[in-house]
Amino acid sequence: MSASRISVVVGTLTALFLASCSGPETVPEGHDEGHAAHWGYEADNGPDAWGSMDPEWILCAEGLEQSPIDLTNATEIELPGAEIHTPSKQEVGMLNQEGVIGALDNGHTIQINSKTGETMTVGDRSYALVQFHFHAPSEHTVDGEHFPMEMHFVHQAEGGALAVVGVLIEEGAQNLGIAPLWAQLAEAPGSETAVRIPAGFADYIFPGDAGIYHYDGSLTTPPCSEGVKWYVRETPTQLSKDQIAAFTAIYDNNNRPVQARGDRTLYLDEKPTVTIY
């Protein structure tokens, strides 16, 4: 194993309420409350327009280490051993930021805010789980191919550094970890609803062993901040056709296109040491 080590401690995470204008990956420090611009995924406010909609979003147009990317031609690496904690058996807040398809408002996703304090420590840096959310189709592609969906677990260290764990989703068996969340999808538009994460949630979302892609990227939503450590699980997790349809009936095409990799190296650890709770 490599010299550094990832471990996870459970810490306290203050409840985080995102500003009304914030998006899927926007974090409190980078909140854009007060901005007149409302980004989205339509022609006039979508990814191609983000960089010119607000001076603070210039990286969306000019950044050189942006996300997502196509996951291909990876360099083999041994990543540090990892432990990832996910919410389990805990009341969390589900924030459906906008409930109407095509609404040209901020934040087109289902987002579950963590209020219970999971943290992930990578090397000497501890990241708190802020929230997780969904995109359809996937933002990352593998050898040019999209998956039906992708989950992002957004972590933030003190000082603002970000790490995101990505989970690709393919069509398959019903996911019993997602089912309780989806049961409340229709009840949550525009408001925060208390939902209970089922026991064994991590096992449903991170089943079995999987390789992990790693690279340095960015937020995939404005302000497209860089310096984000990405860890994307190689093996997709399954949701049923109906579960995928339930999400895309509310949010579809809330994915940023893949960005140029440039000089960056994409790493893949085929057999990472990862413990997930």
Ligand SMILES: [Zn+2]
């Ligand atoms: Zn995302």
